[in-house]
Amino acid sequence: MHPNLARPAIRAGLYLLCAGAWLLAWGAGPVSALGLIVLSTVLIFFLERRHRLGRERLRQGLRRTSLQLEQAQRDATLGNWEYDLGFIWSPGAQRILDCGEEDSLDGLLNRLHPADRNGVQRGLEMLFFRGTVLSVNARLNLPSERQPVWLALRGEAQADGHAIGTVQDISAQKRDEEALRASEQRFRQLFEQTPRIAVQGYDRNRRVIYWNRASEQLYGYSVDQAMGRYLEELIVPPAMRDQVIxxxxxxxxxxxxxxxxxxxxxxxxxxxxxxxxxxxxxxNLHNQLELYCVDIDFSALKYARDALRLSENRYQALLERLNQRAAQGQSTGDEQG
Structure with a gap:
């Protein structure tokens, strides 16, 4: 018999026997007793079957949710933990930490890089004894030839004195941040060592966040004088400020x-x-927009261009005067002839 039908049928059969015996003992008529018993038996059967189907659907839903959660945790390299005089790690956390299901506080600390243990220990003590939310990053204690594995430990205290939280492998994020930081450092070194190219950096509010040596020479402000001040008040003429902003x-x-x-x-x-x-x-590293200006001093070129224009104007004026004099001389010669 189908498992969803077996137990409802057994309960209905037991009810049929007990109800039949009870009605016969009280002297009810066979026909009316049989009808009442059959109707109530069918009702009990279907109610029990509906209850079991509901519980089965609930179990299947919980199983699907659990599988989806495990898949999401694997994709995010994330795991859960509980603490009650010791850690209980989820399968995802066990994969990250390479440990068993249960562990002690000392066991966790021993798995971490020595430089990060004190910070994690202080964070956990604040969580267990004061209820402070735990949020700390630490490295696993691995051989020096292996790439570092960074963990993000998060946790909250519960009303019953326990604590729950998550552990996540954030090594990829840390590597990306380090690569971006190194790229930014190379960028800054490049423009610090490039003469005659003034580079300034501004945050989204137009305040100076970067000012290289060429900017000092070009605009006359030292780094200390420029940092934190607004672009428009430093180098923009008053007539242009509203449009620049x-x-x-x-x-x-x-x-x-x-x-x-x-x-x-x-x-x-x-x-x-x-x-x-x-x-x-x-x-930047915090996904905030920054504006950078790269300025090349055209003052010498402008001076040369203005001087050339002035020279051309003088030459043109001189040429026109010579032409006028030549025309006058020719006219005078014609009159004398």
Whole structure:
């Protein structure tokens, strides 16, 4: 018999026997007794079967949810733990830590890098004795030739005195952060060692976060004088400030990029300086937008260009005067002839 039918049928059969015996003992008529017994037996059978089917569906749903959770934890390299005088690790946590299901506090600490043990121990003590939320990162204690494995330990205290939490392998995230940090360091070193190319970095509020040596020489502000101040109050002439702020804000929210162009900005002493300025938006380690300006001093070129234009104008004026005199001389000669 199908397992979903066996137990309801057994209970219905027992009820049939007991109810029949009870009704016959009290002298009920066979026909009416039989009808009542059959109807109530069928009702009990279907109610019991419905109850069992509901419980089976619930068990299947819980099983599916559990499998989905395990799959999600495997994909995220995540595991759970509970603590009650010792750790109880989920299968995901056991894979991450390479340990058994149960473990002591000392056992966990011994698996961690010596430099990170004190921080984890303090965090756990604050969690167990004060109920402070645990949030700490630590490395596994592995041979030096292996790549480091970083863990994120999170936990919360429960009302019954226990604690629950998660452990996650965040090594990939740490490697990405380190690669981005190294790239940013190379970027800064490149522009620190590049003469005559002024590079400034600004946060999304236009405050200075980077100011290289060439910027010091070009605009007259030292790094200490420039850091934290607004772009527009440092190097933008007053007549341009509103437009510059509007263009930057529009770019930050997804509008048109600011094109590279020749600009006349100002130095610390208020004197004008002509630069060819390029702009780019980058995201930092915290996924926040930063604006960088790369300025090349065009003052000498502008001076030479203005001098050339002035020379050309003088030459043109001289040529015109010579032509006028030649025309006058020719006219005088014709009259004398």
């Amino acid at each position: 509007a263009d930057i804000n529009n770019w930050l929210i997804g509008g048109s990029a600011i094109p590279a162009s020749e600009l006349t900005l100002q130095r610390r002493d208020g004197s004008p300086v002509t630069v060819f300025s390029s702009h780019l938006l980058l995201r």
